[in-house]
Amino acid sequence: YAYLKEYVLPYLVNTSSPRFIGHMTSALPSFNYELTDLVLRLNQNLVKVETSKSLVFLERQAMAMLHHAFYDFPESFYTEYAQQSGNSLGITVSGGSLANISALWVARNLLLPPDDIFPGVAQAGLNAALAHYKYKNIVLLGSRLMHYSMKKAVSLLGLGMENIVYVDQDENGKMDIAALERCIEECRQKQWCILALVGIAGATETGNIDPLEEMAEIAKTFNIHFHVDGAWGGPVVFSNRHKHKLKGIEKADSITLCGHKQLYLPQGISFCLFRQPDMVKAISISAAYQAREGGYDFGQYSPEGSRSSLSMCLHAALHLIGKQGYAKLIDNGIDKAQYLTEQLHKTEAFELMREPELNIVNFRYIPIRFRGKQAQGLLTTEDNLQINEANVQLQEMQFQEGRSFFSRTQLSNTRYGKDLPIEVNRAVLANPLTTYQDIDFVLEDQLTIAAKSIENEYPSTKQEISKLAFSLPKPAEQEALLD
Amino acid sequence: YAYLKEYVLPYLVNTSSPRFIGHMTSALPSFNYELTDLVLRLNQNLVKVETSKSLVFLERQAMAMLHHAFYDFPESFYTEYAQQSGNSLGITVSGGSLANISALWVARNLLLPPDDIFPGVAQAGLNAALAHYKYKNIVLLGSRLMHYSMKKAVSLLGLGMENIVYVDQDENGKMDIAALERCIEECRQKQWCILALVGIAGATETGNIDPLEEMAEIAKTFNIHFHVDGAWGGPVVFSNRHKHKLKGIEKADSITLCGHKQLYLPQGISFCLFRQPDMVKAISISAAYQAREGGYDFGQYSPEGSRSSLSMCLHAALHLIGKQGYAKLIDNGIDKAQYLTEQLHKTEAFELMREPELNIVNFRYIPIRFRGKQAQGLLTTEDNLQINEANVQLQEMQFQEGRSFFSRTQLSNTRYGKDLPIEVNRAVLANPLTTYQDIDFVLEDQLTIAAKSIENEYPSTKQEISKLAFSLPKPAEQEALLD
Known part of the structure; x- marks a missing residue:
């Protein structure tokens, strides 16, 4: 056990964490x-x-x-x-x-x-x-x-x-x-x-x-x-x-x-x-x-x-x-995905790839210098490749820093055509312990990391960071999710 | 839990039992x-x-x-x-x-x-x-x-x-x-x-x-x-x-x-x-x-x-x-298979099919009326089919009675030729808790069941039961198996 304690256990992934919303592994009923x-x-x-x-x-x-x-x-x-x-x-x-x-x-x-x-x-x-x-x-x-x-x-x-x-x-x-x-x-x-x-x-x-x-x-x-x-x-x-x-x-x-x-x-x-x-x-x-x-x-x-x-x-x-318990878990997960979707719509920092059908949401970070073009639908293939690179970097940094987590995947059937794979964040809202605040936290954490890293490489955009990075509106009040 | 306790748990198989020596499922280290x-x-x-x-x-x-x-x-x-x-x-x-x-x-x-x-x-x-x-x-x-x-x-x-x-x-x-x-x-x-x-x-x-x-x-x-x-x-x-x-x-x-x-x-x-x-x-x-x-x-x-x-x-x-612990477990299992083999050699009630290489032993019960012919190597195909039937019946009764257990299989490469499948007991000596006394117990239990059932159908052999069924010699003393 001493071995486990020193070398193994400190280096695990907290799959039950309400802020680890990237994979399909959740907290379990006791x-x-x-x-x-x-x-x-x-x-x-x-x-x-x-x-x-x-x-x-x-x-x-x-x-x-x-x-x-x-x-x-x-x-x-x-x-x-x-x-x-x-x-x-x-x-x-x-x-x-x-x-x-x-x-x-x-x-x-x-x-x-x-x-x-x-x-x-x-x-x-x-x-x-x-x-x-x-x-x-x-x-x-x-x-x-x-x-x-x-x-x-x-x-x-x-x-x-x-x-x-x-x-x-x-x-x-x-x-x-x-x-x-x-x-x-x-x-x-x-x-x-x-x-x-x-x-x-x-x-x-x-x-x-x-x-x-x-x-x-x-x-x-x-x-x-x-x-x-x-x-x-x-x-x-x-x-x-x-x-x-x-x-x-x-x-x-x-x-x-x-x-x-x-x-x-x-x-x-x-x-x-x-x-x-x-x-x-x-x-x-x-x-x-x-x-x-x-x-x-x-x-x-x-x-x-x-x-x-x-x-x-x-x-x-x-x-x-039972049926009712599972219904509640499913309904809450889909509600949280809707909440995340609404939050994404409120900021230019993220692009939602598609309205979610269930409780999985795909979206990506848009670096400041591309936001104008993205809003107008003018991103070129070259732009998208650069945005891809930024998103890969960002997702890996967020995993390394370990406070919060989205997973990442590549979509090949997006508004940018079937031949251009787009790197996206993948949020999986299945952990009943995840609250709306947790969702905000994970988003803000990614924005903070982006501000420190990706945006820092482009000094011209620095001034805008403080304005945009923390621009997420807060929900009025946290609903009781586990009633 | 009430449901489990009433309907399920009483009807399990005690796979850790030292007298359940038929399958490859054993007691586990804690x-x-x-x-x-x-x-x-x-x-x-x-x-x-x-x-x-x-x-x-x-x-x-x-x-x-x-x-x-x-x-x-x-x-x-x-x-x-x-x-x-x-x-x-x-x-x-x-x-x-x-x-x-x-x-x-x-x-x-x-x-x-x-x-x-x-x-x-x-x-x-x-x-x-x-x-x-x-x-x-x-x-x-x-x-x-x-x-x-x-x-x-x-x-x-x-x-x-x-x-x-x-x-x-x-x-x-x-x-x-x-x-x-x-x-x-x-x-x-x-x-x-x-x-x-x-x-x-x-x-x-x-x-x-x-x-x-x-x-x-x-x-x-x-x-x-x-x-x-x-x-x-x-x-x-x-x-x-x-x-x-x-x-x-x-x-x-x-x-x-x-x-x-x-x-x-x-x-x-x-x-x-x-x-x-x-x-x-x-x-x-x-x-x-x-x-x-x-x-x-x-x-x-x-x-x-x-x-x-x-x-x-x-x-x-x-x-x-570790290596030494596994060595001990393996060695003990093979020793117990040797012990079982020796016990089988000492009685005409069982026929050992083949000397074991490891800790699995195949043998069968020989009903009293066939023992003479078996000893002389004169069993016919018809005899073997009857002995097969007796062994299938016996193994199932032993499982039903639940005190002890050998598993059963069919061997097609025996001294009786490649085309005659022989039904046999299969003893797996892998549970470190199994003692030499346990081995004797399982053998004797099968003999007792045979005496009550198979031999009872042939009244002419009844007198011999008391003589033969409990004829297994006891080991002088139980060795310490788990030192």
């Missing part, structure tokens, strides 16, 4: 700590019933509750399938990346299944499967805002990253439906089969939601597996105020959800829900000593084998936080 | 509990430096210590690479299955790499890669004792499970080197490329170790990726008494290790070590907002993204348990 201790001390292994018994059924029940929140099938469906051996409403994995990989693994095996004379892609391999079904290629459809785990998935699954067909976005970052239809038509003409269509429910970088309803219709028409990546935005379904934004998610064949994001669970637990309880059989693999075929053993339906019983935390959270 | 609590409360995310800072370097250091234990490269190697950005001595994943999958993912991408005119399998996909390199097929070589995650790996990676070429074992369960050479020759004639050769260091079912040294030589000769699955047996390297059994593992291109098995860490952390620090680049995938290319961010080299800082437990264990 029941997680007690339960995880129990998880550890019991040391059950969810790979099979023989090493976890009742927890298999507890996890299946929690999965059914999640499934119900999205798909809302009748009670009789859950009575029949929630605990039915050989079927599963979803799988639990260590993170969202594996959930996406698993969904596409299932989709691939369902797309190239066994038939009378062919044993299926899982047995015979991708090469033989494409030959048997007379496809010239296999591709994944989705927008450029897809999570990078989709690249991992297509690399792993043997498609190759070149075989992601990126469908254009409209000016709001949502998938362009006409472009999607053109892509599908093109694939059909080329005899390419489509592994899946990916809809994003809360893009990692921007919080954007694809037009899920229309995408679901198209997927149905062309018989394409429709996967929705709800790793970030999935829990919006709990909010009566905002769930309309996810309309169409109930038509997805599979849905990714992350426990450690907006379900406020510890790291190490995420979910892939499947619309039909027999879909998981497409990736079923068994062994003689465990994960016996057709039984309850989870090990047969997952890229993982041994794993802990962290799903106890999900079960507890669905009861302790 | 420092794990404190550290995991810290891991949870700090809630760092190892996907990138921005959410974990110093822990990235702590994990890299622990990885270097593991790497050194197996590969023993000179100090200068570790000085250069342990903390070198863009390289990595291994990757941390949630379990052994993912470690095996990752190793083969790396192997596939290295086997079908980019060249002047081809972007490589990761970009172009398996179909295009096989066509470019003019291979007719791609296969994995290993024995039937390979872990079932290898099936997951070849399904995921697009090879298909039919494209595992199972190399014959000798009568001790080790890979037959002559058979391996024949397989390789055959593949070359058919223009099949070989994804990897898998050596097993402690088979999940039997504890067997393949002839790693000879396999490494052959892999080198034919330029095949040599992967050693040391999920179970890897830590034997810490024991001076037994490490010679792993000779050749230091020539592996990649090695799988499980934290939650014989490293006595919590569930959720395993490792894939790579001989060369640049091998992980073969699966590198980056994103603009994290896992930035060539940096320290772990997210770029792993099938996973977000994950916790459980590697703090590895770092602590390598210091607190």
Whole structure:
């Protein structure tokens, strides 16, 4: 411990800090700590019933509750399938990346299944499967805002990253439906089969939601597996105020959800829900000593084998936080994003890239010398490259100074065109401890750092700093956010 | 909690029980509990430096210590690479299955790499890669004792499970080197490329170790990726008494290790070590907002993204348990397996299937009416099928009664031939709390259950029960196992 105290602990990141609003890692409700201790001390292994018994059924029940929140099938469906051996409403994995990989693994095996004379892609391999079904290629459809785990998935699954067909976005970052239809038509003409269509429910970088309803219709028409990546935005379904934004998610064949994001669970637990309880059989693999075929053993339906019983935390959270608690968390996060947006509108120092749909806000600092041109919409590519450089420098300095934090990303679909990547701040408003004052603090901190560094290099603008840097208006009064 | 207490907790499996000697889940050293609590409360995310800072370097250091234990490269190697950005001595994943999958993912991408005119399998996909390199097929070589995650790996990676070429074992369960050479020759004639050769260091079912040294030589000769699955047996390297059994593992291109098995860490952390620090680049995938290319961010080299800082437990264990502690744990486990073996030899009620190499023992109960024939080696296939049935029944009853436990598996390479699967008890002697008396207890418990059930169905043998069922000799005195 002495070693830890001296060399390690002082150099961590305070991910729970209300002023660390750059990443998707937040403060957690305290029941997680007690339960995880129990998880550890019991040391059950969810790979099979023989090493976890009742927890298999507890996890299946929690999965059914999640499934119900999205798909809302009748009670009789859950009575029949929630605990039915050989079927599963979803799988639990260590993170969202594996959930996406698993969904596409299932989709691939369902797309190239066994038939009378062919044993299926899982047995015979991708090469033989494409030959048997007379496809010239296999591709994944989705927008450029897809999570990078989709690249991992297509690399792993043997498609190759070149075989992601990126469908254009409209000016709001949502998938362009006409472009999607053109892509599908093109694939059909080329005899390419489509592994899946990916809809994003809360893009990692921007919080954007694809037009899920229309995408679901198209997927149905062309018989394409429709996967929705709800790793970030999935829990919006709990909010009566905002769930309309996810309309169409109930038509997805599979849905990714992350426990450690907006379900406020510890790291190490995420979910892939499947619309039909027999879909998981497409990736079923068994062994003689465990994960016996057709039984309850989870090990047969997952890229993982041994794993802990962290799903106890999900079960507890669905009861302790519940639908109303999650709704409150989601609503507050979106309100804070609106507040941040309003603050950004009030100053020329920042440029908001796009109105946020959820609780992620993209904006950038505009150095003083560019503010006039920016306001008039006259920034050149050269100007933008210089502003990019300033923003990269600024974000890194803010992280180094350690008082506050936004993360940073690159957007390639902005008002400056599709070919010019723009470096932006990315604010993630998910920590319930973050107040409106904290938001102001992080903005002002960035302005202070900008004044000391970037603007200092341009002495001609120095006089303006004191005027502009601290020009943010204060909110009249802090609302009670956690009532 | 009331719910948990009433409906869940009473129905768990006591995986720490010294009499639960059937699976690979054991009691854990207590420092794990404190550290995991810290891991949870700090809630760092190892996907990138921005959410974990110093822990990235702590994990890299622990990885270097593991790497050194197996590969023993000179100090200068570790000085250069342990903390070198863009390289990595291994990757941390949630379990052994993912470690095996990752190793083969790396192997596939290295086997079908980019060249002047081809972007490589990761970009172009398996179909295009096989066509470019003019291979007719791609296969994995290993024995039937390979872990079932290898099936997951070849399904995921697009090879298909039919494209595992199972190399014959000798009568001790080790890979037959002559058979391996024949397989390789055959593949070359058919223009099949070989994804990897898998050596097993402690088979999940039997504890067997393949002839790693000879396999490494052959892999080198034919330029095949040599992967050693040391999920179970890897830590034997810490024991001076037994490490010679792993000779050749230091020539592996990649090695799988499980934290939650014989490293006595919590569930959720395993490792894939790579001989060369640049091998992980073969699966590198980056994103603009994290896992930035060539940096320290772990997210770029792993099938996973977000994950916790459980590697703090590895770092602590390598210091607190250390080489000597692990050696003691390994030595004691193997001693207990020897003790169990001796006990089995002393009675006709059990048949030992094979002398154990490590701490896993396979044996079966022989119903009284078959003991004569078994002793004389006269069991027919029909007899064996009946004995199988009795053993399945017996193992399930023992699990249900809940006092003690062996797991069960099917062996297909026994003295009864390769085509007759034999159902056997599988004892795993890894829990340091298990004493010689506990071993006797579990054996006697099975005999008691057999007497009540199986033998009862054959009244003619009833008289013999009292004589035979409790015929195990007692050890003179219990040794101090945990001194």
